[in-house]
Amino acid sequence: xxxxxxxxxxxxxxxxxxxxxxxxxxxxxxxxxxxxxxxxxxxxxxxxxxxxxxxxxxxxxxxxxxxxxxxxxxxxxxxxxxxxxxxxxxxxxxxxxxxxxxxxxxxxxxxxxxxxxxxxxxxxxxxxxxxxxxxxxxxxxxxxxxxxxxxxxxxxxxxxxxxxxxxxxxxxxxxxxxxxxxxxxxxxxxxxxxxxxxxxx
Numbered sequence: 001x002x003x004x005x006x007x008x009x010x011x012x013x014x015x016x017x018x019x020x021x022x023x024x025x026x027x028x029x030x031x032x033x034x035x036x037x038x039x040x041x042x043x044x045x046x047x048x049x050x051x052x053x054x055x056x057x058x059x060x061x062x063x064x065x066x067x068x069x070x071x072x073x074x075x076x077x078x079x080x081x082x083x084x085x086x087x088x089x090x091x092x093x094x095x096x097x098x099x100x101x102x103x104x105x106x107x108x109x110x111x112x113x114x115x116x117x118x119x120x121x122x123x124x125x126x127x128x129x130x131x132x133x134x135x136x137x138x139x140x141x142x143x144x145x146x147x148x149x150x151x152x153x154x155x156x157x158x159x160x161x162x163x164x165x166x167x168x169x170x171x172x173x174x175x176x177x178x179x180x181x182x183x184x185x186x187x188x189x190x191x192x193x194x195x196x197x198x199x200x201x
Contacts, residue, residue, distance in 0.1 A: 002119045005031040005048040007039045007065065008081070009057045013104075017052065017081075020108055027115070036060030040068050043076055050119050053098075055082035055089060063092045070097030077118045089199030090125065092139065100124035139200045140182045148175050150201050153192045 004021055006029055008014035014032055021027045030046040033039055037059030043051060051069060053062035060068070066078045079100035080093045090101045100118045102111060103126055114124035141149065144165075151161045162172045176188055185191035195201040 002027050002050060002115065003030045003046070003048045004028065004115065005033070005039065005043055005046065005051040005076075007033050007036065007042075007051065007057060007062070008054040009034045010054075013054075021052075021112070021115070024112055027112075036062065036065045039065045040072060043069060043073055047073070048076055050077045050079060050115055052079050052081055052115070055080050055093075063089065063096045063098070066093060066096040066098045077121075079114060079118050079124065092199060101126065139198075141179065141195065141200055145175055145179050145182075146195075146200060148172065149179055149192060149195055152176070152188060153196070153201055 004027055006014055006017050006021070008017060011034065014034065018029050018032055021029055030048050031042040033042050034057075036053070036057035039051065039053065039060070051065075053065050055062040057065075062080045062082075066080065069076045069078055074097075077100075078093075078096075078098040079102060080089075080098050081102055081104055082089065083104045093101050100114055100123060102114050102124060106114075106126075117124050139146070148161055148165060151164060156164065158169050158172050158176075161167075162169045165172070167175075176191075179185075180187060180191050183191045183194045185194055192201065
């Protein structure tokens with residue numbers, strides 16, 4: 001029996017996934033959550049074999065949660081589910097310890113087969129996304145820069161970002177200038193677009 005945890009913030013999608021997976025004789029959904037920051041506690045409580053994580057969840061995104069699970073519960077295999085395939089997200093997910101990256105447009109059979117592959121120690125990746133991820137190369141942003149750009153992308157001002165990151169406003173401005181330079185962007189808005197297009201945010 002393959003024990004599964006499903007993390008998806010959209011209730012209808014989560015319910016559909018749970019129902020679909022529950023139809024398989026060798027699957028048992030042992031936990032379902034709607035926020036990324038609830039995954040680790042649920043996994044520690046239920047010890048699933050595979051965690052299916054939505055890429056974009058409130059509380060904590062799927063890639064960050066994949067890293068949490070890799071550190072705290074390395075026996076739990078991770079599959080990332082997403083509606084948008086960005087090569088940078090694939091690379092980030094793999095770097096965080098995920099074993100699978102599946103688009104929500106995949107067939108039910110592909111998802112079920114993917115879960116079995118991941119549970120047995122294999123990897124599941126969309127071939128086109130995997131090839132694009134290899135061509136893309138590494139994310140040039142350091143974790144702190146990514147965190148800052150994510151705050152700015154969500155609408156935080158320099159002052160708010162500084163307060164949340166416990167930095168001075170001058171340091172935040174220096175970080176933002178460095179980010180713009182690294183990404184070859186025309187400004188902050190362009191830097192956000194480049195980072196989002198590549199799946200680095």
